[in-house]
Amino acid sequence: MALSSPRQVHSMSVQSPDDLAYLFECPVCFDYVLPPILQCNSGHLICSSCRPKVQCCPSCRGPLGSIRNLAMEKVAENVRFPCKYCNSGCTLRLLHTEKRSHEDVCEFRPYACPCPGTSCKWHGSLDEVLGHLIHTHKSITTLHGEDIVFLATDINLPGAVDWVMMQCCFEHNFMLVLEKQERHENHQQFFAIVQIIGTQKQAENFMYKLELSGHGRRLTWEAKPRSIHEGVASTIGNNDCLIFETSMVQHFGENGNLPINVTISRV
Template sequence: MAPSGTICKEVVKSNTASSDYHSPSADLESRNSPSRKAAAAHTGHSRVSSHNEVQELLECPVCTNLMYPPIHQCPNGHTLCSSCKARVHNSCPTCRNELGNIRCLALEKVAASLELPCRYQPLGCPDIFPYYGKLRHEQSCRFRPYNCPYAGAECSATGDIPSLVEHLKNNHKVDMHDGCTFNHRYVKDNVLEVENATWMLTVFNCFGRQFCLHFEAFQLGMAPVYIAFLRFMGDDNDAKKFNYSLEVGGNGRKLTWQGVPRSIRDSHKKVRDSLDGLIIPRNLALFFSGGNRQELKLKIAGRIWREQ
């Protein structure tokens, strides 16, 4: 479990996969002028005044993220990252000249000489990494905050596990239960109202850790189905230490599922779309519910245990 004490906060996520050390773009002509780029590229370690100035040179003028090879440049020396090169339709965002396929090898070599702190240093990470190794570390850094696991709304809160538990309880009014076995009933008067709907998340405290039970309706191709699955509030390595089972039934029939809870590092949508859980076709769910086959009344029983 990540160290406690980090307060949940609302953040806006970047759509860029290599998101890193964001800062607003300054005067692009000044920052990307050929003379400044050349000076930075041909200056030795002893002549570089600070890492901050070099980091500024390595910021893409379009997305303001740090650039990684291949770093592209136009004939005038203006640089940008490979992701943004595809987005600007091969036209330099600074001077509008055609970009072509010129690599800025000098700037790539300057980047290779840098050592930078982890972006999660303010959250407690003490380590320093080579420029090209930093991003790989940050993807698995134990101080990296978790995203809110609530699936009923687009929540952008992040934090460590204790703060997210409080966030779920106070902001989303999620039910909290103690114990490693459970029986939950899901009832809906009109099943046609629940297409792609999500029931409120339930959190279980078990073995001193927290697990999120999801149950929802969605379309699998053309077929309406329900899915139930468990996610672990922690990293994947810890999630693999546990197993869980789910069971649903009625009228003398039942379906069972046994699996390993997925870490909340995997988004709710990723787990759902991978079908890694108990899948219940609607017709069978209504059969389990009995009655006039118009009302949903499902009881999901489950158990969590630790792998020895």
């Protein structure tokens, strides 16, 4: 009697569009080649940003023209590409039409030094920001507690001036920034804002209150802190902070100093 051996069944795995992202790697910058997709005469891809930088195809050394690969552009429409900050923790995969706009605001993108008015070009991860401030910007005062008083000294100094303080509470670090700017000719104003050394998602958990008081007067501003990712300039540009005229300092300051009460609270 003949014995039959079991049949071996070969299964073909079907790749999802997301698995095809590796096909779009640029051989020059190793980022993804996104539409418009250019190729050499042999079909090797190169991104539109790198194309002006090279004279021949980096893959085969063949001539480079301005040939569009319309077939790969069609494929790219259905591929979800990893965010460029995936190695920093971002897990999103996006259509190429969404990728650049997301990366402009991705919370995992590198952080710039949050100190205003400096020429510091430092960039790093969120976990590195505090260490950078402590070791590089040693003049910044750090106060502990959810309700503190920051004393801005020499408030009458001429020109554009910045005052910066760090506040530590609720296991987070916050930065108070007070800026004196001349937006219009011979018209100076003060702008005060609190930022969290953290993400915008973390900022949503807190409120801050700035209060100037003295000589029977009180000026108060309450808002949610901004992430240092957003920066001070955009917030001031939108007038989304405490704003007061230089002429008002005389009502709250004393001996050239201005006390600002800063209160951080959980939402």
